[in-house]
Amino acid sequence: MAENAKRVPLSEEERLYLLEQIKKYPIVQNKKTDVGTIAAKKRAWEEIMRIFNANGNFLNRSIVQLRKYWENAKARRKKGLGEQTRDLIGTGSGPYNPLQSAYPKVEMVATDLNYHVGYQWDGDPVVMEEAAAKGKISISEPDGSTFTGTSRLEYINTAEIPTSSSASLPLSATTPLSHISGNYPCNIKSPSTPAPQSQPSLSPPPTSPSFPPPPSLSPPPTFSSSPLSPRQTPHDTRTGVLPRTVCAHEARERMRLQEEKELHHERLAEVKLNRKEAEKRQQRSDELHRLEMERLHVKVEFETRQMEAEARHQNDMHREMLQAAKEKYEQESRHREEIHHAQLRKLLEPSVHSAIVYWKLVAAEKLFEFVFDIFCSDKLFARCDSKSRLIRRLSFTGELSGEYFEAYLIDGEVRDVNQCLTRSIPQADLTSTFPPQTKPSYVPKKRASGKHHARLTDATRRKQLKEAYKKYVKMLLEEAVLSLGDQGLLQYDLPQTTWFVRILRNRDDLRDTNYNITLTGM
DNA sequence: TTTCAGGGTCTCGATTTTGT
DNA sequence: ACAAAATCGAGACCCTGAAA
Numbered sequence: 001m002a003e004n005a006k007r008v009p010l011s012e013e014e015r016l017y018l019l020e021q022i023k024k025y026p027i028v029q030n031k032k033t034d035v036g037t038i039a040a041k042k043r044a045w046e047e048i049m050r051i052f053n054a055n056g057n058f059l060n061r062s063i064v065q066l067r068k069y070w071e072n073a074k075a076r077r078k079k080g081l082g083e084q085t086r087d088l089i090g091t092g093s094g095p096y097n098p099l100q101s102a103y104p105k106v107e108m109v110a111t112d113l114n115y116h117v118g119y120q121w122d123g124d125p126v127v128m129e130e131a132a133a134k135g136k137i138s139i140s141e142p143d144g145s146t147f148t149g150t151s152r153l154e155y156i157n158t159a160e161i162p163t164s165s166s167a168s169l170p171l172s173a174t175t176p177l178s179h180i181s182g183n184y185p186c187n188i189k190s191p192s193t194p195a196p197q198s199q200p201s202l203s204p205p206p207t208s209p210s211f212p213p214p215p216s217l218s219p220p221p222t223f224s225s226s227p228l229s230p231r232q233t234p235h236d237t238r239t240g241v242l243p244r245t246v247c248a249h250e251a252r253e254r255m256r257l258q259e260e261k262e263l264h265h266e267r268l269a270e271v272k273l274n275r276k277e278a279e280k281r282q283q284r285s286d287e288l289h290r291l292e293m294e295r296l297h298v299k300v301e302f303e304t305r306q307m308e309a310e311a312r313h314q315n316d317m318h319r320e321m322l323q324a325a326k327e328k329y330e331q332e333s334r335h336r337e338e339i340h341h342a343q344l345r346k347l348l349e350p351s352v353h354s355a356i357v358y359w360k361l362v363a364a365e366k367l368f369e370f371v372f373d374i375f376c377s378d379k380l381f382a383r384c385d386s387k388s389r390l391i392r393r394l395s396f397t398g399e400l401s402g403e404y405f406e407a408y409l410i411d412g413e414v415r416d417v418n419q420c421l422t423r424s425i426p427q428a429d430l431t432s433t434f435p436p437q438t439k440p441s442y443v444p445k446k447r448a449s450g451k452h453h454a455r456l457t458d459a460t461r462r463k464q465l466k467e468a469y470k471k472y473v474k475m476l477l478e479e480a481v482l483s484l485g486d487q488g489l490l491q492y493d494l495p496q497t498t499w500f501v502r503i504l505r506n507r508d509d510l511r512d513t514n515y516n517i518t519l520t521g522m
Numbered sequence: 523t524t525t526c527a528g529g530g531t532c533t534c535g536a537t538t539t540t541g542t
Numbered sequence: 543a544c545a546a547a548a549t550c551g552a553g554a555c556c557c558t559g560a561a562a
Contacts, residue, residue, distance in 0.1 A: 009524080009526070009562075010525085010526090038535095038552065038553075041553085065526085065527085068526070068527060068528095069525090069526080071554080071555075071556090072525075072526075072527090074554095074555090075555075075557095076525095
């Protein structure tokens with residue numbers, strides 16, 4: 001309870017005016033506590049406060065004050081109704097006097113929020129398969145005909161496809177005989193009259209070896225069965241012309257055979273020659289193949305050596321790159337470390353005022369008379385000490401430029417740095433040390449109605465102690481800030497205080513701007 | 523005595539954690 | 543992934559001390 005809070009009761013006019021405004025916003029009567037309702041009620045109360053304070057005849061009131069008045073009014077109304085009920089139930093009392101309430105009736109009906117959530121049906125889903133099927137059907141031609149297999153086949157079958165094949169045609173009778181072999185008597189066979197291949201078989205067998213019958217289809221002119229030519233005379237036949245002709249024919253036949261024999265020998269010799277040449281060509285080809293294989297082998301060996309050399313070169317390059325990267329990384333690491341050390345030195349340099357973070361800690365150390373061990377990456381690099389009563393161990397959660405710290409409580413006295421580094425921080429005995437001044441516990445009292453408050457559990461008591469200690473610490477911080485004054489806050493780059501009717505308005509800002517307190521051990 | 527305001531418990535909804 | 547349990551936050555309601 002704030003002792004310095006000025007209690008100015010609401011006048012009757014203020015009460016009526018406030019109740020009128022509350023009546024205009026039935027949402028404040030809604031008992032629902034969901035997010036939307038809470039926000040709506042908050043907005044309604046803000047509007048009520050704005051309207052109330054806009055009246056120049058009234059003293060400005062906060063939302064908390066207005067809401068508290070409303071709660072108290074409701075409690076009084078409820079209490080009065082209870083007394084009225086007891087009067088009605090009780091016997092021996094006087095006439096019933098209805099309770100004259102100073103409060104207007106308000107609508108207790110909660111706003112019907114059964115509004116329809118916008119739902120718009122966007123129709124049946126489109127069946128793509130059907131659409132695709134229709135698309136297939138639409139491919140049919142407008143006249144109804146389709147490209148069915150039957151139509152296509154009909155078209156193919158009815159087409160006049162010319163063919164060049166002559167297989168169905170009968171064999172031509174004009175095929176000439178390529179060769180006819182055989183020994184015929186010199187007076188019978190005529191080389192100038194070729195005969196079909198089938199003709200010899202059709203001819204009758206010869207009656208005499210020396211005089212075979214001539215072919216029936218093409219009889220030689222000399223043995224024609226026809227009557228004698230007009231130039232032949234029976235005299236010639238009788239005087240031995242025929243034997244001479246036969247002999248001459250035999251002589252010519254022998255010459256022909258001789259010529260054929262010579263030709264055969266020539267061809268045989270030519271074949272032998274060709275064979276030798278082929279053998280030579282084969283030898284040359286084999287030689288060329290061997291040379292080609294040797295060339296390829298040399299080429300493969302060369303390329304293999306080249307690839308190995310290339311691989312060795314690449315390995316060397318890779319090794320050099322790795323070495324260079326390693327050296328660069330080490331150099332950059334050294335550079336970063338130097339920058340870090342320089343930054344730390346700069347932070348620790350008292351003359352540098354740009355290091356707001358560090359100086360805020362210095363200011364906090366002076367403000368709160370605590371010891372601040374400032375850690376970065378688990379390394380202690382700064383300590384703000386002023387013979388303190390407590391140690392507050394701060395560690396950056398982000399970069400040095402960050403302004404967020406976590407504070408861990410260490411009990412009692414200053415401990416050495418090594419102990420802090422091990423993070424084996426003993427837990428604070430909060431129950432015995434804090435809060436030393438505040439009223440920690442809640443003592444149940446016997447109520448007039450005979451009921452008792454629920455007995456506090458251990459968890460509830462721990463929660464009470466925790467909250468009490470947090471308040472105690474915040475009170476210390478606030479007292480320190482207030483004792484410093486605005487000039488001191490300005491000197492240490494801390495936010496200025498703003499006041500309104502003896503109330504420090506930005507006390508929360510002052511607490512939260514620089515320090516986020518985390519308590520351990522509870 | 524009345525009224526304001528601090529502080530307690532309880533309830534409810536939302537969110538997070540935990541177990542299956 | 544889901545459900546149950548735990549936790550958190552805000553408000554409602556109530557009690558009580560202190561000041562006017």
